[in-house]
Amino acid sequence: xxxxxxxxxxxxxxxxxxxxxxxxxxxxxxxxxxxxxxxxxxxxxxxxxxxxxxxxxxxxxxxxxxxxxxxxxxxxxxxxxxxxxxxxxxxxxxxxxxxxxxxxxxxxxxxxxxxxxxxxxxxxxxxxxxxxxxxxxxxxxxxxxxxxxxxxxxxxxxxxxxxxxxxxxxxxxxxxxxxxxxxxxxxxxxxxxxxxxxxxxxxxxxxx
Amino acid sequence: xxxxxxxxxxxxxxxxxxxxxxxxxxxxxxxxxxxxxxxxxxxxxxxxxxxxxxxxxxxxxxxxxxxxxxxxxxxxxxxxxxxxxxxxxxxxxxxxxxxxxxxxxxxxxxxxxxxxxxxxxxxxxxxxxxxxxxxxxxxxxxxxxxxxxxxxxxxxxxxxxxxxxxxxxxxxxxxxxxxxxxxxxxxxxxxxxxxxxxxxxxxxxxxx
DNA sequence: AGAGCCATAGGCCGTGCGACCCATATGCAC
DNA sequence: GTGCATATGGGTCGCACGGCCTATGGCTCT
Numbered sequence: 001x002x003x004x005x006x007x008x009x010x011x012x013x014x015x016x017x018x019x020x021x022x023x024x025x026x027x028x029x030x031x032x033x034x035x036x037x038x039x040x041x042x043x044x045x046x047x048x049x050x051x052x053x054x055x056x057x058x059x060x061x062x063x064x065x066x067x068x069x070x071x072x073x074x075x076x077x078x079x080x081x082x083x084x085x086x087x088x089x090x091x092x093x094x095x096x097x098x099x100x101x102x103x104x105x106x107x108x109x110x111x112x113x114x115x116x117x118x119x120x121x122x123x124x125x126x127x128x129x130x131x132x133x134x135x136x137x138x139x140x141x142x143x144x145x146x147x148x149x150x151x152x153x154x155x156x157x158x159x160x161x162x163x164x165x166x167x168x169x170x171x172x173x174x175x176x177x178x179x180x181x182x183x184x185x186x187x188x189x190x191x192x193x194x195x196x197x198x199x200x201x202x203x204x205x206x207x208x
Numbered sequence: 209x210x211x212x213x214x215x216x217x218x219x220x221x222x223x224x225x226x227x228x229x230x231x232x233x234x235x236x237x238x239x240x241x242x243x244x245x246x247x248x249x250x251x252x253x254x255x256x257x258x259x260x261x262x263x264x265x266x267x268x269x270x271x272x273x274x275x276x277x278x279x280x281x282x283x284x285x286x287x288x289x290x291x292x293x294x295x296x297x298x299x300x301x302x303x304x305x306x307x308x309x310x311x312x313x314x315x316x317x318x319x320x321x322x323x324x325x326x327x328x329x330x331x332x333x334x335x336x337x338x339x340x341x342x343x344x345x346x347x348x349x350x351x352x353x354x355x356x357x358x359x360x361x362x363x364x365x366x367x368x369x370x371x372x373x374x375x376x377x378x379x380x381x382x383x384x385x386x387x388x389x390x391x392x393x394x395x396x397x398x399x400x401x402x403x404x405x406x407x408x409x410x411x412x413x414x415x416x
Numbered sequence: 417a418g419a420g421c422c423a424t425a426g427g428c429c430g431t432g433c434g435a436c437c438c439a440t441a442t443g444c445a446c
Numbered sequence: 447g448t449g450c451a452t453a454t455g456g457g458t459c460g461c462a463c464g465g466c467c468t469a470t471g472g473c474t475c476t
Contacts, residue, residue: 064378067363072416147452155275162403164432170272176455183434184452193434193462194403195370202410208280355422372462384425391464392422401432401464 002026002116005042007033007065008054008078017052024109036060040068050115051075052108053095066095074115076108150185153178154201162194210234210324213250215241215273216262216286225260232317244268248276258323259283260316261303274303282323284316353396361389362409370402 004027008014018029031046033039035057051073055063066075076097097111146154149171156170164182168175186192189200201207212235216222226237239254241247243265259281263271274283284305305319354362357379364378372390376383394400397408409415 060380067367068360149453152276157403158407159275160399160404160407162401172268173453174455176457177453179434180454180456183436186434191368193370195365195401195406196368198403198406199366199368199410199415202407207407357423381423382425384427385423387464388424388426391466394464 001028002050002112003028003030003046003048004050004052004112005029005031005033005039005046005048006052007036007039007057008052009034009057010054021109021112027109027112036065039065043069043073048073050112052112053077055079063095076111076115145188146185150181150188151206153181154185154197154204155206157194157198158201158207162198209236210258210320211236211238211254211256212258212260212320213237213239213241213247213254213256214260215244215247215265216260217242217265218262229317229320235317235320244273247273251277251281256281258320260320261285263287271303284319284323286316354393358389358393358396359414361386362393362405362412362414365402365406366409366415370406 004021006014006018006021006029008017014032014034018032021027022029030048031042033042037060039051039053040060051066053066053075055061055077056079057065060068063077066077069075074097075095076099077095078099097115099108099111152171153167156167161167161170164175164178167178171178182194182197185197189197191197191200212229214222214226214229214237216225222240222242226240229235230237238256239250241250245268247259247261248268259274261274261283263269263285264287265273268276271285274285277283282305283303284307285303286307305323307316307319360379361375364375369375369378372383372386375386379386390402390405393405397405399405399408
């Protein structure tokens with residue numbers, strides 16, 4: 001029996017989903033929540049095997065809740081509008097699967113079982129996308145355009161060298177040049193500051 | 209035959225070491241460098257299997273050079289004064305082994321062979337240290353003292369939420385409180401800004 | 417009843433940072 | 447040659463950030 005908790009602010013969908021999933025022989029809905037904070041307090045007392053979480057919710061969003069799980073629980077993120085950015089964010093917040101709200105129920109059930117088994121659920125759309133991404137080895141659009149100097153700078157960031165002056169000293173250039181390189185990095189990676197740059201640098205494996 | 213390059217600013221030690229290692233049947237010293245930038249330019253033309261690098265060097269330090277390797281090469285870091293912080297930094301810069309300059313030659317040779325074989329060389333001191341660290345599961349002194357709220361904040365940072373306003377919105381608190389939490393985190397982890405905090409957060413596994 | 421920690425909130429100050437400019441030199445492509 | 451990208455250096459401006467301080471309410475432990 002797979003114990004699940006569902007969080008969605010659309011009561012109708014929430015209850016319908018709970019009913020439908022409860023009807024399945026191997027799935028038991030042990031709780032539901034209407035927003036992220038409800039979900040979090042619910043998790044203090046119950047221990048589901050899998051979470052079904054809506055992205056868009058009042059108070060604490062689904063992704064916000066995922067980041068604040070007391071301990072990691074496989075989560076499947078559900079959403080209305082599914083663009084790549086959403087998917088990316090969900091993935092980074094720790095979601096193990098992604099589904100559109102228009103996904104047929106059997107597919108969702110399959111995703112739940114896969115998540116329970118510790119597998120990462122991948123739907124067809126995502127699969128092709130991931131394959132595409134890995135074909136040009138791993139690098140996202142912006143990251144591919146990074147120059148060698150920019151990568152060196154990101155390496156330093158990933159190693160904890162963060163101040164302009166330290167970076168300038170480490171790379172033997174003026175602090176002005178450091179700021180120019182940083183600005184270029186921000187634009188290419190679509191980020192705004194060095195904290196995000198450090199995160200990206202590590203995600204791109206530049207800390208190794 | 210294991211091809212190695214040695215970088216050390218103490219010429220005597222450098223040459224002595226090169227001679228001694230060359231005398232070994234399975235090791236060939238294909239180049240030496242007196243500082244980090246020499247090392248880097250040397251690596252543009254030659255392809256050693258293993259690097260021996262001194263931490264303290266003029267111009268580009270050993271660790272700085274390691275971070276800027278065109279492609280990853282197993283490196284053994286050598287140093288005079290060997291404290292835990294040095295070791296930690298070296299490890300993060302990508303060093304595969306660490307040795308004191310007082311290490312007997314056969315041990316260094318063993319480390320080179322291990323590095324060449326793709327193994328991670330661990331000397332006795334380090335082994336006990338690592339075991340100690342893993343006994344109290346992984347957390348460094350400061351990290352153990354982090355409160356739940358501080359960890360939530362670090363999670364957000366690791367997820368790319370960096371601005372004070374965004375963090376405040378994500379955690380449903382005032383931006384003043386965010387800054388207080390951040391200041392406490394900085395002190396506990398001995399860092400100075402959110403870029404370093406993001407790096408630490410990921411290192412502590414808070415992105416999962 | 418006190419001591420201590422945590423989470424919350426606020427004030428003040430100096431400066432580091434990011435946004436937006438421009439300039440120069442080099443090297444590569446066509 | 448004329449471009450274009452890269453690496454370097456510079457300037458200005460306004461705001462966000464980090465450092466340092468006080469304060470209050472809730473909670474636990476003694």
